[in-house]
Amino acid sequence: MKRYTITALLCLATKFLLAQTSLTIQDTRATSTTPGSYSRSVEAHFKETTVLGLSTGIYHTILGIRGWSDDTGGRAHELAFGDGSDVFLRSGFN
Numbered sequence: 001m002k003r004y005t006i007t008a009l010l011c012l013a014t015k016f017l018l019a020q021t022s023l024t025i026q027d028t029r030a031t032s033t034t035p036g037s038y039s040r041s042v043e044a045h046f047k048e049t050t051v052l053g054l055s056t057g058i059y060h061t062i063l064g065i066r067g068w069s070d071d072t073g074g075r076a077h078e079l080a081f082g083d084g085s086d087v088f089l090r091s092g093f094n
Contacts, residue, residue: 023042023044024044025044025045025046025061026043026044026045026046027045027046028045028046028047029046029047029048029051029059030048030051031051032051032052033045033047033062033064033078034078034092034094035064035066035075035076035077035078035090035091035092035093035094036066036071036076036092036093036094037064037076038064038065038066038076039066039069039070040066040067040068040069040073041064041065041066042063042064042065043063043064044061044062044063044064045061045062045064046059046060046061046062047059047060047061047062047080048060049082052080052088054080054082054088056082056083056084056086057082057083057084057086058083059083060080060081060082060083060088061080061081062078062079062080062081063078063079063081064076064077064078064079065077065078065079071093071094075091075092075093076091076092076093077089077090077091078090078091
């Protein structure tokens, strides 16, 4: 019985610790980021259009992706999703 209880607790702990089902969007609307701002991560941000240097809409949701901690792993990327059906891509090293 003790063995089954420990096994069940380990399974539950693994589920809660390793199962990421969503990504929280950070409200950094007035803070500028670049593709180089990300280090081995996927991040979501809520931004004002003027901070991004875009001319359409008021706000955009940004998804930033970088596979490695520096430029040796290739470019970092940002996707900006606008109020309408606009999608913008920005890629770079720094």
